Amino acid sequence: MREYVLAINPGSTSTKVAVFKGKENLFETRLDHPLEELNQYKKITDQYLLRKNIILAWLQEIAIHSENLLAVVGRGGLLRPIPGGTYKITEEMIKDLKAGVQGEHASNLGGILAKAIADIEGIDAYIVDPVSVDEFEDVARVSGMPEIQRRSLGHALNIKAVGHSVAADLNKNFQEVNLIVAHLGGGISVAPVKLGRLVDYNNANEAGPFSPERAGDLPTGDLAKLCFSGEYTYNEIKEKLRGKGGLTAYLLTNNAIEVEKRIEEGDQRAKLIYDAMCYQIAKEIGAMATVLNGRIDAIVLTGGIAHSSYVTSNIAERVSFIAPVMIYAGEDEMKALNEGVLRVIRREENSKIYEEEVLTHDKKL
Numbered sequence: 001m002r003e004y005v006l007a008i009n010p011g012s013t014s015t016k017v018a019v020f021k022g023k024e025n026l027f028e029t030r031l032d033h034p035l036e037e038l039n040q041y042k043k044i045t046d047q048y049l050l051r052k053n054i055i056l057a058w059l060q061e062i063a064i065h066s067e068n069l070l071a072v073v074g075r076g077g078l079l080r081p082i083p084g085g086t087y088k089i090t091e092e093m094i095k096d097l098k099a100g101v102q103g104e105h106a107s108n109l110g111g112i113l114a115k116a117i118a119d120i121e122g123i124d125a126y127i128v129d130p131v132s133v134d135e136f137e138d139v140a141r142v143s144g145m146p147e148i149q150r151r152s153l154g155h156a157l158n159i160k161a162v163g164h165s166v167a168a169d170l171n172k173n174f175q176e177v178n179l180i181v182a183h184l185g186g187g188i189s190v191a192p193v194k195l196g197r198l199v200d201y202n203n204a205n206e207a208g209p210f211s212p213e214r215a216g217d218l219p220t221g222d223l224a225k226l227c228f229s230g231e232y233t234y235n236e237i238k239e240k241l242r243g244k245g246g247l248t249a250y251l252l253t254n255n256a257i258e259v260e261k262r263i264e265e266g267d268q269r270a271k272l273i274y275d276a277m278c279y280q281i282a283k284e285i286g287a288m289a290t291v292l293n294g295r296i297d298a299i300v301l302t303g304g305i306a307h308s309s310y311v312t313s314n315i316a317e318r319v320s321f322i323a324p325v326m327i328y329a330g331e332d333e334m335k336a337l338n339e340g341v342l343r344v345i346r347r348e349e350n351s352k353i354y355e356e357e358v359l360t361h362d363k364k365l
């Protein structure tokens with residue numbers, strides 16, 4: 001009997017996998033990939049066969065047979081800009097994931113792996129709320145330089161999933177509330193969520209507050225000088241902006257728990273940098289409050305760093321005058337992927353077709 005949903009969430013060095021029966025999470029694990037293995041491949045998407053075989057071996061280990069799978073869902077990546085929702089994976093989407101139309105990202109593998117495993121049984125494969133969800137109002141796209149448009153890239157999957165939970169806790173529908181959701185992880189996304197739509201974003205890879213691994217907003221003149229100083233290659237600059245920026249650049253760690261330990265031991269520099277990160281997050285939340293004209297049901301702090309009362313109280317002190325601050329620490333992307341599929345299977349929502357949404361969503365300013 002076909003009754004299980006397999007969820008696949010690829011990260012840079014591991015693939016999280018889970019098997020659900022209805023809402024119940026039966027098995028979940030993180031399959032680690034040693035760097036020596038991954039480094040053999042030039043492009044992230046070239047790792048697909050290696051990861052597929054490891055997932056199939058794991059399914060065998062837990063005695064889940066592919067003929068009992070009902071659907072497979074993967075985390076969607078840097079696709080073309082599309083509205084949020086659950087998408088049936090099509091060949092057109094696979095082409096774009098392989099080409100990396102908005103860049104390389106481990107999540108590009110999510111859809112490719114889901115489709116490859118679903119195809120073994122001829123069942124449906126989906127992605128849910130990919131990184132490239134774009135529900136911007138046009139005014140949010142204008143950057144100040146016509147050659148550059150502001151892009152919507154961020155932690156849409158967790159932000160939307162948490163938004164649904166917050167709305168339910170407020171006894172409302174997601175489409176009835178205005179929220180500012182700050183996802184505080186390795187990257188940081190701050191999003192004004194207007195009646196269920198992500199109408200603006202900082203773009204977690206390139207702007208907004210700095211984060212454990214990313215530099216965030218920078219003074220543009222000084223950045224241009226650094227780029228042309230002759231000291232760095234393009235790839236080195238890219239790494240300084242994303243991967244080796246933020247806390248990692250200042251404190252040589254991306255681990256917020258380690259930073260807090262240093263602060264407790266009296267490290268004043270660690271305190272200054274960490275407080276600056278909280279300050280920038282609060283400032284971004286304040287800016288996003290204007291997007292919602294100040295009509296906000298709640299400010300929501302989520303992601304791994306929202307476990308820290310140091311961070312949440314620091315931010316709350318600055319922003320609680322705007323709206324009540326609610327904390328939903330951690331993330332449950334596996335549950336969010338499964339629920340996206342369940343909404344379609346239970347006909348609470350229609351699945352979308354990527355190429356149709358891209359066509360109707362192509363923005364030229």
Ligand SMILES: Nc1ncnc2c1ncn2[C@@H]1O[C@H](COP(=O)(O)OP(=O)(O)OP(=O)(O)O)[C@@H](O)[C@H]1O
Pocket residue numbers: 184185186187188212254255256257258303304305306307308330331
């Ligand atoms: N209890 C805690 N207190 C403070 N920081 C914490 C705690 N637990 C986790 N973190 C921090 O959260 C960060 C990782 O968050 P998270 O797991 O959401 O990120 P990720 O999944 O690696 O990246 P992303 O969220 O950008 O996809 C790390 O800096 C980690 O040290």
Ligand SMILES: CCCC(=O)O
Pocket residue numbers: 131153154155187203204205
């Ligand atoms: C673009 C930000 C999303 C992520 O880092 O996972």
